[in-house]
Amino acid sequence: MGTPSPSACMEIKDGTHVAKVVLMPGDPLRAKYVAETYLEHPVVFNDVRNMLGFTGTYEGKEVSVMGSGMGIPSIGLYSHELFHFFGVEGIIRIGSAGGVGEKVNVRDVVLAMSATTNSAYPSRYGLPGQLAPTADWEMLRTAADIADEMGVKTAVGSVYSSDYFYYPDPEVSEKERKAGLLAVEMETAGLYTEAMYAGKKALSILQVSDHLFKPDHLTPDEIRTSFHEMMEIALKTAVRIQG
Numbered sequence: 001m002g003t004p005s006p007s008a009c010m011e012i013k014d015g016t017h018v019a020k021v022v023l024m025p026g027d028p029l030r031a032k033y034v035a036e037t038y039l040e041h042p043v044v045f046n047d048v049r050n051m052l053g054f055t056g057t058y059e060g061k062e063v064s065v066m067g068s069g070m071g072i073p074s075i076g077l078y079s080h081e082l083f084h085f086f087g088v089e090g091i092i093r094i095g096s097a098g099g100v101g102e103k104v105n106v107r108d109v110v111l112a113m114s115a116t117t118n119s120a121y122p123s124r125y126g127l128p129g130q131l132a133p134t135a136d137w138e139m140l141r142t143a144a145d146i147a148d149e150m151g152v153k154t155a156v157g158s159v160y161s162s163d164y165f166y167y168p169d170p171e172v173s174e175k176e177r178k179a180g181l182l183a184v185e186m187e188t189a190g191l192y193t194e195a196m197y198a199g200k201k202a203l204s205i206l207q208v209s210d211h212l213f214k215p216d217h218l219t220p221d222e223i224r225t226s227f228h229e230m231m232e233i234a235l236k237t238a239v240r241i242q243g
């Protein structure tokens with residue numbers, strides 16, 4: 001028996017805990033890969049629904065990494081519980097994304113400054129007008145600095161968080177392009193909304209796995225195991241913002 005969350009979608013195993021900063025890929029096996037590749041002494045803190053979560057150390061600081069699942073309802077639930085019930089102060093999403101912008105190419109790293117969405121999730125908080133789900137500035141600036149230090153070029157700007165992978169309206173991609181959005185994915189707006197209302201920090205670091213207007217695309221294995229720039233920028237950001 002561990003400590004269950006109110007939704008019963010997580011249970012913190014006895015003798016384990018969640019670090020103050022959590023990296024969240026959609027795929028729990030990407031979480032396992034990050035833990036086994038980069039963390040020292042990783043310990044599993046959650047395996048309910050196979051949504052694997054690990055805590056270990058990186059460059060001497062504690063960091064956790066846990067899958068979020070796909071889509072805003074899933075990351076909304078997990079980020080809410082991590083922020084409100086398990087003492088987490090910051091979440092860095094490490095996700096794959098489809099490139100939209102002409103200057104964005106497969107394997108490029110995108111730092112999501114803000115996330116437009118077709119999801120009702122942010123509006124359900126009831127603010128008149130539309131909330132603009134936005135990254136935490138300190139995390140964003142830190143990640144951009146670290147990318148520069150690593151010599152990794154990043155595209156910093158707005159992304160689209162869609163409830164649809166297979167969008168029923170084929171013209172939407174063109175509208176995203178015209179709006180100057182860099183990439184499309186399925187979680188960032190939900191994560192940023194949860195962080196803003198919790199008064200906590202969040203950032204999405206994305207690496208482009210395919211492109212809506214270009215033919216290149218990566219395999220699931222390449223997405224899981226080759227996005228090292230995204231993973232290392234996220235880990236170093238997690239360490240640096242903890243001081």
Ligand SMILES: O=P(O)(O)O[C@H]1O[C@H](CO)[C@@H](O)[C@H]1O
Nearest residue numbers: 025026027070095096185186
């Ligand atoms: O690679 P992850 O983090 O899962 O992110 C992207 O991949 C999934 C779709 O293939 C969606 O979750 C999307 O946001």
Ligand SMILES: O=c1cc[nH]c(=O)[nH]1
Nearest residue numbers: 096097098184185186
């Ligand atoms: O949501 C996503 C993720 C990766 N690639 C896409 O085209 N969409």
